[in-house]
Amino acid sequence: LNPASLKIFDSPQLWLMPPLMVPFRVGMLPQVRLSLLPRARCLFDEPVHVKVAGLGSRQVVTLRAQATDERGVVFRSAAVYRADGDGELDLCRDAALCGSYEGVEPMGLLWSMRPIVPHKYFHWSKALSPHLVRFSVHDGMDVEEKEHGGALAEVINERVLLGEGVVREVVNFGKGNGVLFTPPGEGPFPGVLDLSSFASEKRASLLANKGFVVLNVSVMYDKPAKINYLELDHYQEALVFLQQQPKVGGDGLGVIGRSKAGDIALSLASFVPGVRAVVWINACSGNMGAPLHYRGREVLSPVTLDLTKIIPAADGASIIKFGVTDPNSEENRTSRVPIEKATADFLFLASEDDLNCDCRSAHFLLDGLRRAGKENVEMVCYPRAGHLLEPPYGPYCRSGLHGFLRTVVMWGGEPQAHACAEVLAWKKVEEFFRSRLSCGHPKTKAKL
Numbered sequence: 378l379n380p381a382s383l384k385i386f387d388s389p390q391l392w393l394m395p396p397l398m399v400p401f402r403v404g405m406l407p408q409v410r411l412s413l414l415p416r417a418r419c420l421f422d423e424p425v426h427v428k429v430a431g432l433g434s435r436q437v438v439t440l441r442a443q444a445t446d447e448r449g450v451v452f453r454s455a456a457v458y459r460a461d462g463d464g465e466l467d468l469c470r471d472a473a474l475c476g477s478y479e480g481v482e483p484m485g486l487l488w489s490m491r492p493i494v495p496h497k498y499f500h501w502s503k504a505l506s507p508h509l510v511r512f513s514v515h516d517g518m519d520v521e522e523k524e525h526g527g528a529l530a531e532v533i534n535e536r537v538l539l540g541e542g543v544v545r546e547v548v549n550f551g552k553g554n555g556v557l558f559t560p561p562g563e564g565p566f567p568g569v570l571d572l573s574s575f576a577s578e579k580r581a582s583l584l585a586n587k588g589f590v591v592l593n594v595s596v597m598y599d600k601p602a603k604i605n606y607l608e609l610d611h612y613q614e615a616l617v618f619l620q621q622q623p624k625v626g627g628d629g630l631g632v633i634g635r636s637k638a639g640d641i642a643l644s645l646a647s648f649v650p651g652v653r654a655v656v657w658i659n660a661c662s663g664n665m666g667a668p669l670h671y672r673g674r675e676v677l678s679p680v681t682l683d684l685t686k687i688i689p690a691a692d693g694a695s696i697i698k699f700g701v702t703d704p705n706s707e708e709n710r711t712s713r714v715p716i717e718k719a720t721a722d723f724l725f726l727a728s729e730d731d732l733n734c735d736c737r738s739a740h741f742l743l744d745g746l747r748r749a750g751k752e753n754v755e756m757v758c759y760p761r762a763g764h765l766l767e768p769p770y771g772p773y774c775r776s777g778l779h780g781f782l783r784t785v786v787m788w789g790g791e792p793q794a795h796a797c798a799e800v801l802a803w804k805k806v807e808e809f810f811r812s813r814l815s816c817g818h819p820k821t822k823a824k825l
Contacts, residue, residue: 551614565626629653663704763790
């Protein structure tokens with residue numbers, strides 16, 4: 378350009394001129410647009426439809442997702458795609474060529490996120506805080522796990538645990554405490570006691586969004602090292618408190634628990650009246666970890682561990698599944714939960730590649746109930762899924778710190794199959810509770 382020609386930009390008449398229309402030329406790219414449909418804000422357990430427009434014809438790009446959990450650990454994923462002839466990408470249609478996953482995986486960027494620090498679980502336990510995921514699209518093929526700038530487009534996905542109108546309240550009952558979630562509307566609603574091995578409001582809040590009054594209680598009401606035994610009375614007090622809530626209806630309550638919380642759920646149904654439906658997820662058929670007391674006496678001893686059968690893995694984690702002795706053996710006779718005494722309906726969800734709890738426990742429980750003449754039970758097994766079966770669309774966790782043993786363990790599962798199992802299992806949980814805990818009229822679900 379001639380420097381003298383630049384003086385036109387000093388002219389005030391420039392701002393009165395109509396917009397300059399520049400014809401599109403081959404090689405020029407319009408503005409790239411990255412969209413999350415139906416909206417960028419959604420409930421945690423809802424899928425989003427990821428689309429990109431404005432790319433060059435057949436352009437190769439890398440899509441990325443990044444999130445930071447409440448403990449400050451960064452999780453990332455990346456996948457390479459090729460746009461169609463119109464410069465568009467649709468993750469419900471197009472296959473990832475390589476990266477954190479391959480193939481058509483509409484939510485792959487979410488479940489395939491990995492921690493930048495090994496052996497970290499994605500902690501997001503507080504229902505009041507939304508989980509933020511940054512999606513971005515970058516030119517070319519680069520799936521290295523590092524911080525990337527120069528995005529062609531990006532958008533923040535706000536994944537919310539608490540739906541509109543759901544009330545969260547910290548409550549006290551007996552000697553314990555928990556968090557109560559109540560859906561909007563007059564009710565009555567079915568009541569569910571959500572037992573988490575350690576503090577987490579995720580599952581409870583998401584169930585409340587679906588029209589259940591949910592009380593979340595942590596099984597470990599103190600540090601594991603300080604607990605000599607667990608008292609079933611503590612969880613019975615939680616059941617009584619939940620049943621007394623004005624919006625809770627029906628003729629009984631539901632209980633859900635995974636791992637250690639799963640065997641506590643079995644014990645509640647076996648020893649305590651008022652339990653109508655139990656969801657047991659990847660737990661043991663016997664009492665694990667610590668003696669269980671009820672009404673001042675020991676009712677179940679702990680299943681024994683054989684530490685010599687724990688298998689060390691190459692990356693510093695351990696496989697503890699084989700260190701748990703057979704809950705049905707004679708030596709563990711006083712540890713087996715007597716669920717044949719229960720009148721509740723049961724749903725057993727078992728991951729076949731669980732490296733923490735043996736999935737055969739579900740079969741033992743099923744057989745025991747049927748030998749007692751009970752048919753009020755369902756069992757679903759998920760091939761290639763691991764121990765941490767949770768509400769869907771969170772990052773898959775391959776290994777992490779075991780809360781009781783305080784050592785790093787392998788959880789098992791293959792990422793893609795595990796993610797699919799979480800979608801199916803979560804739907805099954807809702808269907809089971811809705812069919813077993815009906816209050817006699819349609820329920821209100823919370824929305825954004």
